[in-house]
Amino acid sequence: MKIKKLTFLSLLTTLSLAVYAIESAIPPLVPIPGIKLGLANIVTLFLLRRFSAKDALLVLLCRILLSAFLFGQALSLLYSLAGGLASLAVMAVVMGMLRRNMLFLTGAMGGLTHNLGQLFTAFLITATPGVAAYLPFLVISGILTGVFTGMCAAFMDRYLSPRMPR
Numbered sequence: 001m002k003i004k005k006l007t008f009l010s011l012l013t014t015l016s017l018a019v020y021a022i023e024s025a026i027p028p029l030v031p032i033p034g035i036k037l038g039l040a041n042i043v044t045l046f047l048l049r050r051f052s053a054k055d056a057l058l059v060l061l062c063r064i065l066l067s068a069f070l071f072g073q074a075l076s077l078l079y080s081l082a083g084g085l086a087s088l089a090v091m092a093v094v095m096g097m098l099r100r101n102m103l104f105l106t107g108a109m110g111g112l113t114h115n116l117g118q119l120f121t122a123f124l125i126t127a128t129p130g131v132a133a134y135l136p137f138l139v140i141s142g143i144l145t146g147v148f149t150g151m152c153a154a155f156m157d158r159y160l161s162p163r164m165p166r
Helices: 002-025 041-050 053-071 074-097 103-126 129-163
Strands: none
Touching: 002 041, 002 053, 041 053, 041 074, 041 103, 041 129, 053 074, 074 103, 103 129
């Protein structure tokens, strides 16, 4: 059973990395830096719903490290880690409070936290208070994209869960 779970987690890591790569190739939807859909977060939400925070953390770290190695730079690794880890921590807490229901709300909180984590990291790296000007845009986009990824994760959960290992 452990081999089945490891294989499934590996497939989900690959899926999240592929989704990240595809999303990186899409031109920005708006001309504001840092605003993306965050589609790889669908896998993280699914893992929190069906597995554990530990499994979600493992897949998240693998995706972030592999994506930084394959597509990014060292600086993008810092932003991704800050946003991803903050987002995962908040989503795990919210998921526990909501008894694993309402993935759209968990996704909204995760999207918001991800953007706040990245904004805080940008402030620490640049020491420029002007990055706070992005705050309203990142709050709105984080919530909206988080709701979308949460709805996608609920769809994935509905149709994939009966076929997955325990």
